[in-house]
Amino acid sequence: MLGKTAGGLFWLSRYLERSENTARLVEAGFRMALTRAAAGEDEWASVLTTVGCLNAYRAKHETIAPNSAVDFLLRDKTNPMSVYSVMQMARDNARATRTALTREVWEAVNDGWMVLKEMLRRPVAQADLPNVLSTVRQQSALVRGALQGTMLRNDIFSFSRIGSLIERADNTARILDVKYYVLLPTGAPVGSSLDNVQWEMILRSASAESSFHWLNAGNVTPKAIAEFLILDARMPRSLAFCYDGLIDSLRELGVEYGDTRPSHDLAAKLEARLTGRTIDNIIDSGLHEFIREFIKANAALASQVEQDYRFYE
Amino acid sequence: MGGSTVFFDEMRGPDESARQPYAEYCAWLESVKINELHKKSREAETFFRRTGITFNVYGEKDADERLIPFDLVPRIIDGKEWRLLVRGIEQRVKAINAFLHDIYHRQEILRAGRIPEHLIANNEAFLPEMIGVTPPGGVYTHIVGVDLVRTGANEFYVLEDNARTPSGVSYMLENRETMLKMFPELFSQIKVQPISNYPTLLRRSLGKCAPVRSEGRPTVAVLTPGLHNSAYFEHAFLADQMGAELVEGHDLRVVDGRVAMRTTQGYQPVDVLYRRIDDEYIDPLNFNRSSMLGVPGIMDVYRSGGITLANAPGTGIADDKAIYSYMPDIVEFYTGQTAILKNVPTYRCSEADSLKYVLENLHELVVKEVHGSGGYGMLVGPAASKRELAAFRAKLIAKPSNYIAQPTLALSTVPVLTRSGLAPRHVDLRPYVLVSPDNIDITPGGLTRVAMKQGSLVVNSSQGGGTKDTWVLEE
Known part of the structure; x- marks a missing residue:
């Protein structure tokens, strides 16, 4: 396969994953604003930070208002992280790698782009927001379904999967990075209303709310949430799950190409940090530092994969 | 008309x-x-x-x-x-x-x-570079x-x-x-x-023209100028249907006397390149130096029989x-x-008699640029305004050899579906x-x-x- 094509597939999957993640964050923020009068500005600031575009937002808007935040996150063409921009880049990458995709996958991406482009043509009224957000997630699910159901399990599939898992791990880590402080043990009695709001926000941002409650049966503690999102390999957005999958996909590439490359070692090292630890252990040695380092190492893995498989010249 | x-x-x-x-x-x-x-x-x-x-x-x-x-x-x-x-x-x-x-x-x-x-x-x-060169398979x-x-x-x-x-x-x-x-x-x-086997035939036909030096099943790639080219869809479509790689100039380079593409497993030689790039842009070393689309040195590999280019460079002299x-x-x-x-009767404006006739009958003729394509730079006399005719007349007089003229043919019609029915x-x-x-x-x-x-x-x-x-x- 061409290095350029591998890169295109990797980024196609990253962008698709990213659009879905952004939509989920907006959804969590929106719900928060609806249910808690007190949330407001801080919550949107933290959503913007998680997506990585708070500074860009501030450069354009003086205050953080829900409408302009939602608009900036969903449809601002000047914001490279907006759902609009990200979907456009996903579609460009799909066009560039058209020969590696099945007709089903290409049409799912192309359809998704056409539907969203139309929906995001005008500012989204509050009443339409739930519909728009669920459409973003649906389109992404359609692409994933087409990928799963129609693609050969070869290097093409591996590069797509590596892209989406690296992006997803990054996203979950960013949610934790922005909110790590509410997960730290404090002197305050557990279950104060503010904490509850924040915990709910974290779980919603990772689509983890109902599965968490189902597994923990009412036992909502910050430690359990942190454990769930970092170490629980059953949870498809946890760091452990992502790295299980990454190790798998890299191994499959190794078998197909008959060699191992530096990225394989790097991924194994990162995975070891997740499997050899307990949550107490991580919190004791510094939750925030742990997350920070993880984000850096995850990004380093991404660029090692780029180098190892010659995405660029 | x-x-x-x-x-x-x-x-x-x-x-x-x-x-x-x-x-x-x-x-x-x-x-x-x-x-x-x-x-x-x-x-x-x-x-x-x-x-x-x-x-x-x-x-x-x-x-x-x-x-x-x-x-x-x-x-x-x-x-x-x-x-x-x-x-x-x-x-x-x-x-x-x-x-x-x-x-x-x-x-x-x-x-x-x-x-x-x-x-x-x-x-x-x-293309003087093609003098004495016989393409693989002729x-x-x-x-x-x-x-x-x-x-x-x-x-x-x-x-x-x-x-x-x-x-x-x-x-x-x-x-x-x-x-x-x-x-x-x-x-x-x-x-x-049926027509659906065209891509298979194309693949086979290109394969049969592979250079003698290639071994095993020839590697075919389609060279596109990129995403923004007007025919990008077609380039991707054909590559996909043939099971060939779709490459751009920067995916290719000359390695050990062959043209090779950068894959996830290193550089691999290409046997047949179906290039959708004009001659002028295909090799910045041999032709247009500012071309970002081509592959430096590809013409040298071509001349030494290391790769097949489809179509061969220099075929423009025939059309x-x-x-x-x-x-x-x-x-x-x-x-x-x-x-x-x-053939449609054609007046070569480079010839004085023809030019005279063309200028006198401009309103009835179709005039084309010798090197033009895509319907650009063309005059359809019967449909042109006085001003357009005058402008074209000036162009003709300035550079007659740049043009040919043909009578306006009474092209056949087939109905299309319009809002008000077939027409x-x-x-x-x-x-x-x-x-x-x-x-x-x-x-x-x-x-x-x-x-x-x-x-x-x-x-x-x-x-x-x-x-x-x-x-x-x-x-």
Whole structure:
């Protein structure tokens, strides 16, 4: 396969994953604003930070208002992280790698782009927001379904999967990075209303709310949430799950190409940090530092994969 | 063109009865409501958008991709008519390849005085780098698109030979796919010759032209200028259908005397490159130095027999519009036979008598740039305003050798679906020809282009033309 094509597939999957993640964050923020009068500005600031575009937002808007935040996150063409921009880049990458995709996958991406482009043509009224957000997630699910159901399990599939898992791990880590402080043990009695709001926000941002409650049966503690999102390999957005999958996909590439490359070692090292630890252990040695380092190492893995498989010249 | 001209309609005769090839189709048509057709037409458009069958128009601000209008009334040719065309096209394509070999080697045709020497020597399309070079398998034009027009029941003319990189074949294939989806019942009633194996034949035909040095199954790649090229969809489509890699210039480099592509597992040699980039841009070391699209040094590899380029560089000398007028001589010189397909009478403006005639009759003629394509830089006399005529007159006088002129042909019509029902529009036809060392394959039918505007004779997609599915009936 061409290095350029591998890169295109990797980024196609990253962008698709990213659009879905952004939509989920907006959804969590929106719900928060609806249910808690007190949330407001801080919550949107933290959503913007998680997506990585708070500074860009501030450069354009003086205050953080829900409408302009939602608009900036969903449809601002000047914001490279907006759902609009990200979907456009996903579609460009799909066009560039058209020969590696099945007709089903290409049409799912192309359809998704056409539907969203139309929906995001005008500012989204509050009443339409739930519909728009669920459409973003649906389109992404359609692409994933087409990928799963129609693609050969070869290097093409591996590069797509590596892209989406690296992006997803990054996203979950960013949610934790922005909110790590509410997960730290404090002197305050557990279950104060503010904490509850924040915990709910974290779980919603990772689509983890109902599965968490189902597994923990009412036992909502910050430690359990942190454990769930970092170490629980059953949870498809946890760091452990992502790295299980990454190790798998890299191994499959190794078998197909008959060699191992530096990225394989790097991924194994990162995975070891997740499997050899307990949550107490991580919190004791510094939750925030742990997350920070993880984000850096995850990004380093991404660029090692780029180098190892010659995405660029 | 005056209102008195009667155009040949391919569907119905002067008495409104269906011509024989259309008999079954017209019977079906009578059973269908026009609303139903409109609905199908909208469905077809959605299908094209979803599939991404789009093109980019140069020079438009809104760089959005556009659809080429698709008309769902098929253009039907019967088997016998088609057999005649096939013979004519084969003859012509053989002659073109023989001409190219000759012109880059012994130049017998010039020595015989059948073509004036200055026409070759001073021609920008003649590539001195190709002198003495024989392409692998001796094939110059692996893919040819011969543009035909029809003016009567048995009257076909070749409008031009596209011997460089003819485009549009993806529309031919997708038009058929769309028709099969929209009107399955028609295809079970009417036996239409299939075309869907074109990509397989293309792959095979290119493979047969691989350099001698290549081992095993030849590696074929399609070279595209990139995402923003107007025909990017087609490049991706063909690569996909052939199972070939779609590469850009920066994916390729010369490694150990071969052209190799950067893969996830290092550089791997390419045997056959189906390049959709003009000669000028293909090698910044040998041609246009500022080209970002090509591969530095690829011409040197080519000349040493390390790679096959399809089509070969320098084939433009065969489809040059100034050479066109000599095609009947060329066919006769190399095949020893009279040309089966007619040429449109052509005035070479480089000749004083012709120029005089052209200037006097500009309002009745079609004038084309010798090196132009895509319907750009062309004058359709009968449709031009006084001001346009005057402007063109000035251009002609300034550089006569840059132009040829032809009488305005009474192009045949086929109905298209309009808001108010079916209405005749002018069409042309581009059959696609695959050439390998031992075989010439012509896909039954080709791309029918149709001028969507009433009375218009310009069918180019860049000028708002549309396309139709083309049916060749089984005999």
